[in-house]
Amino acid sequence: MVVEGPPGRLARLTLRAIGIGFLATLAGTVLALLTSQLQGAGVAIFILSVTIAAVSAGLWAGVVAALLASIALPIVESPQRVFGFEQLRDLIAAVVFLAIAVVVGLVVGNAADERDRASRREREARLLAFLSAKLLSGDVPDRVLDEFVQVLLEPLGLASCQVSVTLDGQEIEAKAVRPGVPRGGPTEVIPVVVSNIPLGTLIAERPEGKRPFTRDERLLLEAATRQAAVALDRARLDARARLAQLDAETNQLRAAMFSSVTHDLRTPLASIKAGVTSLLDASAIHDALQQRELLTTILEETDRLNRLVGNILDLAKIRAGALIPKRVPTAVDEVAEAVVARMRPLLADFAVELQLAPDLPEVPADPVQLDQVLTNLLENAARHSPRGGTIRIHVSQTRDAVRVRVSDEGPGIKPEEREKVFEAFYRGRESPESSGSGLGLAIARAVVTAHGGRIRVEETTGGGTAMVVDVPLEETVL
Template sequence: MGFLSINEPQRRNPDLLLKKASKEGRGKLTIFLGAAAGVGKTFAMLENAHERQAEGMNVLIGWVETHGRRETEELVAGLPRLAPKLLEYRSKQLTEMDLDAIIAQHPELVLVDELAHTNVAGSCYVRRFQDVEEILNAGINVYTTLNIQHVESLNDIVEQITGIKVRETVPDSIIEQADQVQLIDIPPEDLIKRLKEGKVYVPGQVERALRNFFRPGNINALREMALRFTAHRVDQQLNEYMHDHAIEGPWPAAERIMVCVSASPFSAHLIRVARRLAQAMKAEWYAVHIATPRSTPLTEKERERLARNLHLAEDLGGKVRSLSGHDPAEELLTMAHAENITHIVIGKPQQNRVWEWLRGEALVDKLIRKSGGIHIHIVRGKKDQEYAPRVKTAVNPPQIFWSHYAGGLAMMGAVTFLSWFLHRELELVNIAMLYLLPVLVSATRWGRGPSYATAIATVVVFDFLFVPPRLSFTVSDIRYLWSFIIFLLVAFVAGGKAERLRHEARFAQRREKSTWSLYEFSREVAAQVDLDAVINGLAQRAYQALDWAVVVLLPNQYDKLEIKAFAGPDGSGRTVVSEPSECAVAMWAYEHGEVAGRATETLPAAQYLYLPLKVHGRVIGIFGMHMVEKKLTTEQWRLIDAWTSMAAIAVERIQLAQKASQAVLMTESERLRTALFNSISHEIRTPLATIIGSIDALLDRTIELPRTGQYELMANIKDGAIRMERVVNNLLDTARWESGAIQVKKDWCDIGDIVGASLHRLKDSLDGRKVRTDIPESIPMIKGDCVLLEQVLVNLVDNALKYSGENSIIDVSALKEEEKVIVSVADRGIGIPDKELSNIFQKFYRADNAKAKSGTGLGLSICKEIVEAHGGVIWAINRPNGGVRISFSLPVEADKKPADSK
């Protein structure tokens, strides 16, 4: 990323260009935003609409809520208004906006009130903002209204302020697409006055609203949120305007602060200074770290301090950015121009001027020279107090391997032996070059210490044996002293570089191992929804990466910790965690949300280190590790921190998935229960009323009924009882199938016999109706449960009788096709809409054109369960001249009986 100079034209932002291109052909969206209901959003929207109409624009009211306000109704009266669409919901006629009519009329501007509204069931879309998107895509401009509490990203803040959970929210992406956001605001006193005058709610709701949502403190907080939200929106528009017109920043329309962060111990002080400056100016602020190529990499302590500084900036509310480049000043100024930064906070250089001159122009001087209109704040460095970690960390103690030193000296001895016999043929410079070999090999293989020892020993031996006067430590020529010094410098530099490279290689290998373990675990659990499987996989992977026994504890329903997973060399670790003393430490870490146990200042006598699994500040469990040492290395702590973060995310994901699944099941259960109650109440009430009425007539002694009348009443009682019996049987069969209580008992069955038995059971329901059967003699016998298959045909024929005319014929047929038998029941009834054919076999589902008929919607679902239990398939198609054909296929067994053996 290069530096953007003051005179260089600014490149167009491709993201903004794509954003503008995506709006081509779309209508423009204007949102009238308010802090709460009653501030006058709808009134302002209607006033603006009248102005557009006066300018000659075709304006249409798609939906407006006047709430009985006289002033609003007067404004509505002057604009063309679309008639609402009537929808039936729970036996009630409800009105909703007619989306199709709006698109068909295609006005230039349409008014749609209450953007966060949830539509009536049966509408094209669930939410009104989806309707608005459809209208915008059709090229129609939209005016709409919205309260700040309905913005999705502010929903949790609103709940904290008001104590009320707002259920209807609008995604921020919808608001970001708005071409204009107009803030409608009035003082809290005026809003409360409007409430008391009954201009916002009906009188019965006013007192409750004043006590709960519309308290002065709540209103002021919501007003501030609305003002800040609108200011942020205006600031975005300003940035877009600057990018569109290639205008150099910064514009001082809104203050923005940037602080430079590094691994220096003074950076924490700079971050706090920038935070106080931003708080005083009510401005956004950024914490920026520039990673530049260094001759020496950051040490462990510097890496830890840099991460701590960036975390501090994030905790204090700053936006953290990490960039890379060769010139920190250019990178900082490039970002400052891109983000419209007005103030840069940087520390005063600590080096002396001579050192800065040797290194080149100082960062501060370059920023001042090229900053243009940006203010530069130079802060005197103040060393922050050294961080006291919650977990005791220590650098790995260096291990001394005497064999490495012996190896270096052995190679030196071999070179000495060779040089002693060849010293007459070799010059001293050649011998000196040979002596470099053991030094360089020791450096590359064993590191700094052996190479240094080998170098010193080499200089001593070379001086004693080969430098004149030989066999003496004196030197006849002073130039040899410079050779010794250069020789030692080469050895020290080579040894130091080799040691650093070996250290970085080991660190890279460990990091690769831990990264690979984390990657493998994340891939394993990506599609896993079983909490036990995820936790056990986590424990095993963490144990392999850390090489320590690992335990995961989660709270039970009584908020007490239980061991959910353990991984270690043996099972004794699980027993250790179960001890009362260890349980107490783990419980302390869970209740306080802090690290405790081994290697900490809190309850360090424990054998395990316990870390809370935190997500969004909430503790969801404990991650424990069995430790022998009383201190961790920085690398170990970083690896442990990564695993605890991964564990917390994995556990929360599964828990959220389980809660979502439970919510879906509860919703589905509620839907089925509602449908069940509705069906039972409807299906049982009618025959029950018939039975009671008929019995009352028979028992009434004041009425003398002829025998034919008595017979008719008793026939009604029988018919009602049969209908009730069928409803109860369907419900019981459904319950048995779902519980697995019904078992298919297969035996050889004759399709003709099953059809005859089912028609015999329906003889009373047929009541003279003609049923035409077509069962060829060649149909083979099948293996199945004759009783259950008979129930399938009873339900299908009963369904055909119910939804066809009294004089129409019911066709029952069977045919053999390849290795299966297909049985069909066809009628000439009302048919089924094509879009609903695939749904009629669902529980409690009834087609729209069949709801006038009695039924629970269980008969066909039971047929589906029985047929599929036999390995078959059931389906329905509409007949060409009206009516429905419902067919099911059953497989023919390979060892079937011949057709003539029936």
């Protein structure tokens, strides 16, 4: 402690050691005088005084107590021959006692100092371990630094601690101040460096009038700063990795979108072109029934193409934040009847059951957007239901919403995919090459959410899938 202390530290330690050594010797002298009738008690008492001084204040206190005890012992044991030393035996006894006392003081003092150093090292190790756990938690750099500077205040007795770094051109600063503690004391500036690249600085400030930082405290600050630098570098690399992953996912989504849209546009266009080409072929002879079938195919494929283009435009509105419902009092049962009637040609290969609860209340909704939701749900049910299967539409009322349930007899949706089916362009693992664009359910969820409602996937008895939509009875402000 004496060697590592800053200027002024040695003087304070010596004065404290002298004081404790003197008090220990004085107490030993009093006790020895009280027990002067006991032969040899003085030596044991003064050795105990030296030991107590060394344990209490370290090495120097033990040495001071030993010197004073070697003077006090002859006084206590032979007051009539104080400072006489005319007998060789007295002189030898005093020297031997001084040697023994000094040795005891040195041994006990060193042990006490080692104990203090070990305790300090243990506290520092715990602090560094705690900092390591905090810094390597994988949190964002701002939060990491906020916790870092806050943790350093108490163990190091700081009035304030501040870290300023620059990561990938972004300046990040964190500062912690102990309330009610006057600032303006000794300051230590530690560079934040990783892989020989300077990132910034750490500034630690003690309270006003406090001692400067010791060598050990500077080393502790440097070790903590190195950990912070490693954590910041890791956070920077993690951010770059996430950005790269996001770019890869974005590119993958764009490729999927391009492939899906291209395929879904080409299919109805090919059917329309084939029908029109056949009708325009002068060499081909078509009776009235064949002409009607070709024109019906052209009409159906045109409607399909129109719905696809509408879904793409709606997706663009959703991503631009421009999907705003124009709410008016709307009868959900009437919208359901209209959608089923309009989609009869598409649903011709299925048995359709429409169940409407009586006396359903109107809801504040955009009827056009609600029509689109039901259209997309019925298209999805028709796409995945076996030919000849039953599609059921049930409209009822719950406590705070009108509920529409569209169920089919298809293969169903696995539990782990029931949220993913609402993502744009997702077609499911079981049917990645299905004819759908993967937009219908994504748009349905966006519309329902914009109305403050909820859409989810439920199981049905006997297999299949049920899409459940809840439209609130009262307008919800999002």
